[in-house]
Structure formats: C-alpha cells, structure tokens
Amino acid sequence: MIRETKLRIQKMSIYGLTLLLLYILQTTPGFLTFWGIKPLLVLPLAVSIAMMEGELVGGLFGLAAGILCDTSGITIFGINSLLYMGACVCIGLLVIYYMQASRLNSLIFTGVVLGIRELFEFFFYYVMWGYEDMRLILLKHMLPMIVLTLVVTPLLYWFVCQVHGYFRRKGNI
Numbered sequence: 068m069i070r071e072t073k074l075r076i077q078k079m080s081i082y083g084l085t086l087l088l089l090y091i092l093q094t095t096p097g098f099l100t101f102w103g104i105k106p107l108l109v110l111p112l113a114v115s116i117a118m119m120e121g122e123l124v125g126g127l128f129g130l131a132a133g134i135l136c137d138t139s140g141i142t143i144f145g146i147n148s149l150l151y152m153g154a155c156v157c158i159g160l161l162v163i164y165y166m167q168a169s170r171l172n173s174l175i176f177t178g179v180v181l182g183i184r185e186l187f188e189f190f191f192y193y194v195m196w197g198y199e200d201m202r203l204i205l206l207k208h209m210l211p212m213i214v215l216t217l218v219v220t221p222l223l224y225w226f227v228c229q230v231h232g233y234f235r236r237k238g239n240i
C-alpha cells in the first residue's frame with residue numbers, strides 16, 4: 068500500500084513537472100516559434116494524461132493546464148480552465164467506457180478540444196466586435212497553431228504512455 072502510494076506520487080510528480088516544463092517552453096519568447104506561430108504544448112499533455120490515467124487525474128491536469136494557459140492568454144481568466152477540465156474529464160470517461168487509448172485518438176481529442184477553444188475565442192473576441200479581415204486571424208494564426216499543436220501531440224502521447232507503462236510494470240498502479 069505504501070509502495071503504491073509512493074509510486075503514484077512519483078508518477079504524478081513527473082506529470083506535474085512535465086506540465087510546468089512544457090508551459091515554460093510554450094511561453095518562452097521566440098522558442099518553438101514558426102512563422103510567428105507557437106504550438107500549444109500543455110493541452111496535448113493533459114489530453115494524453117486523461118486518456119491514460121482516467122477522468123479524475125485527467126480532469127485535475129486539465130484544470131492545471133487551463134490555469135497555466137489562462138495566466139498567459141488573452142481570454143477571460145477561467146475559460147481555458149473550465150474548458151480543459153471538462154474536456155479531459157469527458158476524454159477520460161470516453162476512453163474508459165467507449166474508446167481505446169491510441170495515438171490517433173489523442174490527435175482527434177486534442178484537435179477537437181483545440182478547435183472548440185479557437186472557435187470560441189474567434190467568435191467572442193473577433194466576430195462579436197466586428198474586426199476587419201477576421202478570416203486572416205483564423206487562417207494565418209489560429210489554424211496554423213492547431214496544426215503545429217497536432218504535430219507535437221504524438222510525441223507527448225508517447226511520453227505519457229512510456230511513463231504510464233513504466234509505473235504500471237513497476238507497481239501495478
């Protein structure tokens with residue numbers, strides 16, 4: 068019992084430190100910037116954790132990822148937190164009851180959540196206020212950011228699978 072608790076704490080610490088590291092990399096100016104666009108790194112990690120660890124752990128890491136994104140984003144504080152937490156809880160439940168954890172599903176889940184987030188932001192921050200050339204914002208900023216995020220998603224899914232598999236073999240948790 069004590070050994071399983073220690074292993075669980077170690078695994079969650081690895082996930083938490085990885086989340087913080089990815090947030091630092093995501094918000095570092097000029098790092099991983101392609102044509103002025105940066106990928107969102109914390110969301111694919113939270114989605115992958117939700118797929119491998121279930122709805123409770125996934126929801127908590129989704130909440131943490133959302134809070135981190137809220138601290139550096141232009142949206143109202145809490146929007147990303149609620150969206151990511153709700154999405155990760157749903158993803159965790161979907162994988163438990165209906166789907167399998169796979170690289171393709173991680174791409175689908177990350178793309179759907181990111182698409183909802185970007186469309187929400189696009190509508191409430193640009194369409195409602197009548198910005199000119201809104202389609203340029205969508206086509207030259209939001210869609211490339213989604214594509215760049217989807218490019219790094221398999222790597223983060225692989226990392227979470229490796230951590231999850233290591234601790235499962237080590238202690239059956």
